[in-house]
Amino acid sequence: MAYVIAEPCIGTKDTACVDACPVDCIHPKKDTTYDDGRPKFEDVPQLYIDPVECIDCGACVPVCPVSAIFALDDLPEKWKQFTDLNESYVKAGKFTPEEFGKHQPKSSWPLFLEMRCPAARSVMTRMSNPVDIRPASRKRGNNQRGPVPRLPVLPTKFEEVARNLHLTKEMYTSSHELRLWCIENRNRVYIPEWLLGEWRITVEPTNSDVT
Ligand code: SF4
Ligand code: SF4
Secondary structure: OOEEEOHHHOOOOOOHHHHHOOOOOEEOOOOOOOOOOOOOHHHOOOOEEOOOOOOOOOOOOOOOOOOOEEEHHHOOHHHOHHHHHHHHHOEOOEOOHHHHHHOOOHHHHHHHHOOOOHHHHHHHHHHOOOOOOOOOOOOOOOOOOOOOOOOOOOOOHHHHHHHHOOOOHHHHHHOHHHHHHHHHHOOOOOOOHHHHHHOOOOOOOOOOOOO
């Protein structure tokens, strides 16, 4: 593998590198539908370099506005996982849903389940953990009598994700998985304002169906 796109691309995806690449090996392309079932441009958090087709020319590096592209030898240790992540999207022009699914953080599965991507959807469905559904217990007798019980305070979707990742509040900003999830879901669920500010994540005002 020659060059790798790392975390700074997430949420940027301005595609300057795609225009600069002489061999067309950075994917997915904007406004393009693929017949092999791979996720489209709007369905992925970042772009990926095909490690087989990349000719190691370096033309994409200087045009990236957020310095997200690295030669493999220069890739910072903290982003080493992006090598496999780039490779999992397409390799020698071929998309394999199993490979791609293996490298997606669990927190982004719900998003992929909603994607218009049947191949990825079936992979994610097979990889999901079974849901723990327990039968509800009900007390016998007149439930209208006595004080009205207080309703439990339910955690928000964000709190559920942070809890599943075993994060305390102090650990939020250093969690790559949480950041990725927030970027993907920023227009869909409530995310604490201070965290959006910390990561400079913007929420689109047109998507005001946040609950
Ligand atoms: S190094 Fe060259 S061939 Fe490889 S992705 Fe960048 S521009 Fe394309
Ligand atoms: S790697 Fe850089 S230039 Fe390419 S899409 Fe991502 S942010 Fe844009």
